Amino acid sequence: MKRLDTGSAEFEAGFVALLADRETESGRVDKPVAAILEDVRTRGDAAVCELTSKFDRLPLTPDRLRISAEEIDAETAKVPQDQIDALNVAASRIEAFHRAQLPKDMEFTDADGVTLGQRWNALDAVGLYVPGGKAAYPSSVLMNAIPAHVAGVERLAMCVPTPDGVLNPLVLAAAKRSGVTEIYRIGGAQAVGAMAYGTETIRPVDRIVGPGNAYVAEAKRQVFGRVGIDSIAGPSEVVVVADNQNNPRLVALDLMAQAEHDELAQSILITNDTAFGEAVAAAVETELKTLTRSAIASASWRDFGAIITVANWDEAAKLVDRIAPEHLELMLDDPKSVFAKVRHAGAAFLGRFCPEAVGDYVGGPNHVLPTSRTARFASGLSVYDFLKRTTYIAADREALEKIGPAGVTLANAEGLEAHALSISARLGNS
Numbered sequence: 346m347k348r349l350d351t352g353s354a355e356f357e358a359g360f361v362a363l364l365a366d367r368e369t370e371s372g373r374v375d376k377p378v379a380a381i382l383e384d385v386r387t388r389g390d391a392a393v394c395e396l397t398s399k400f401d402r403l404p405l406t407p408d409r410l411r412i413s414a415e416e417i418d419a420e421t422a423k424v425p426q427d428q429i430d431a432l433n434v435a436a437s438r439i440e441a442f443h444r445a446q447l448p449k450d451m452e453f454t455d456a457d458g459v460t461l462g463q464r465w466n467a468l469d470a471v472g473l474y475v476p477g478g479k480a481a482y483p484s485s486v487l488m489n490a491i492p493a494h495v496a497g498v499e500r501l502a503m504c505v506p507t508p509d510g511v512l513n514p515l516v517l518a519a520a521k522r523s524g525v526t527e528i529y530r531i532g533g534a535q536a537v538g539a540m541a542y543g544t545e546t547i548r549p550v551d552r553i554v555g556p557g558n559a560y561v562a563e564a565k566r567q568v569f570g571r572v573g574i575d576s577i578a579g580p581s582e583v584v585v586v587a588d589n590q591n592n593p594r595l596v597a598l599d600l601m602a603q604a605e606h607d608e609l610a611q612s613i614l615i616t617n618d619t620a621f622g623e624a625v626a627a628a629v630e631t632e633l634k635t636l637t638r639s640a641i642a643s644a645s646w647r648d649f650g651a652i653i654t655v656a657n658w659d660e661a662a663k664l665v666d667r668i669a670p671e672h673l674e675l676m677l678d679d680p681k682s683v684f685a686k687v688r689h690a691g692a693a694f695l696g697r698f699c700p701e702a703v704g705d706y707v708g709g710p711n712h713v714l715p716t717s718r719t720a721r722f723a724s725g726l727s728v729y730d731f732l733k734r735t736t737y738i739a740a741d742r743e744a745l746e747k748i749g750p751a752g753v754t755l756a757n758a759e760g761l762e763a764h765a766l767s768i769s770a771r772l773g774n775s
């Protein structure tokens with residue numbers, strides 16, 4: 346873990362290195378991912394099965410790529426009722442938020458008599474990536490599938506790795522709850538490749554969404570263009586901005602909640618009190634002694650964790666914007682005043698009683714969020730990722746007479762005669 350202080354002469358170099366270290370680490374997977382994608386593109390099912398055997402220790406044949414309806418039913422039946430109830434609480438809240446997000450079509454007739462509009466349509470086929478290498482993510486099934494369903498996507502294909510062939514009952518129950526039946530037991534870059542290029546068994550999709558580790562995130566980046574993607578939703582991140590009125594243990598737990606996802610996860614505390622920062626550092630060490638995923642969380646905290654002391658919250662807001670974290674927690678008396686100064690964060694959690702874990706499961710907004718500083722230009726998964734716009738123009742002769750001549754002038758200026766004629770000929774001018 347790095348300790349940085351904005352008052353120190355070494356701060357800038359240390360802060361730049363903090364961000365750069367992790368980018369370098371994630372960048373190491375680009376070549377292996379390119380090789381996997383090429384293999385899947387050229388050899389289809391055979392490559393997917395071999396790679397699944399290699400990375401998930403699961404020997405597969407093409408006929409077993411898809412999880413059967415009988416397996417889904419049998420696994421779902423094993424889920425205890427309290428988990429089904431919790432899934433329903435989460436699903437209802439996620440659905441309500443994403444329904445409220447649905448955009449409206451637009452149409453108006455302007456002063457020239459031209460009717461202008463914009464219509465939203467759902468995508469035909471979407472691939473949902475649900476992570477499953479180091480942990481199982483039933484919550485990510487809901488976060489992927491519910492907005493797609495709300496948007497009206499017809500075909501949802503889901504990929505989830507099943508290391509050693511072990512199916513996760515709650516993941517399948519979440520899929521059933523969200524109406525997803527086309528599920529493949531594959532993960533990593535090979536799953537992304539299969540959904541992007543298609544194989545003998547898996548039909549290609551139009552867009553791939555969902556979170557994953559560095560291999561999944563890089564694979565999505567590389568297939569972009571062939572298919573759409575939502576964002577680079579890679580190894581988790583949190584920045585906690587906290588004053589010394591907080592319980593150090595609660596701050597430590599919030600930092601560890603992201604660190605336990607992945608060795609490449611990043612947790613950063615920004616505080617205005619060095620002594621409080623040290624109390625949190627000590628609390629982290631205490632928690633790491635007992636956390637079940639201590640090995641992963643310790644590696645993440647050691648390699649990418651940081652405690653930054655700032656002089657004031659304005660400085661904190663500026664640093665947050667430079668980090669553009671996936672998650673931002675503001676554990677302050679007046680979190681909204683600092684939030685108003687922040688422009689780049691995937692999702693924000695305001696107040697001392699709003700840990701990021703609430704957003705992971707039951708808040709309502711999506712937990713699939715941009716990482717690796719891509720929150721500078723990207724947003725979290727939403728219904729918009731499953732919709733696209735078609736604009737339209739309707740004009741009659743009168744309207745064309747008003748706006749057409751300027752179009753003819755511009756077409757001629759561009760030297761595009763057919764363009765000019767297609768307008769002027771309608772107006773009887775050629």
Ligand SMILES: NC(=O)c1ccc[n+]([C@@H]2O[C@H](COP(=O)([O-])OP(=O)(O)OC[C@H]3O[C@@H](n4cnc5c(N)ncnc54)[C@H](O)[C@@H]3O)[C@@H](O)[C@H]2O)c1
Nearest residue numbers: 476477478479506532533556557558580581606607713714
């Ligand atoms: N940003 C978000 O919105 C968000 C949300 C949830 C989870 N996450 C992140 O998702 C990730 C989940 O990771 P995970 O590993 O548990 O599951 P995962 O499904 O993302 O990755 C597992 C797959 O990675 C591939 N893989 C592993 N090692 C490999 C190697 N050496 N070479 C090639 N491929 C390899 C395998 O194919 C395996 O199936 C974590 O990083 C977590 O932080 C992010």
Ligand SMILES: N[C@H](CO)Cc1c[nH]c[nH+]1
Nearest residue numbers: 482484485581582705712
């Ligand atoms: N924090 C993760 C996003 O980075 C999402 C998640 C799902 N389950 C638990 N956490």
Ligand SMILES: [Zn+2]
Nearest residue numbers: 581602603705
């Ligand atoms: Zn989480």
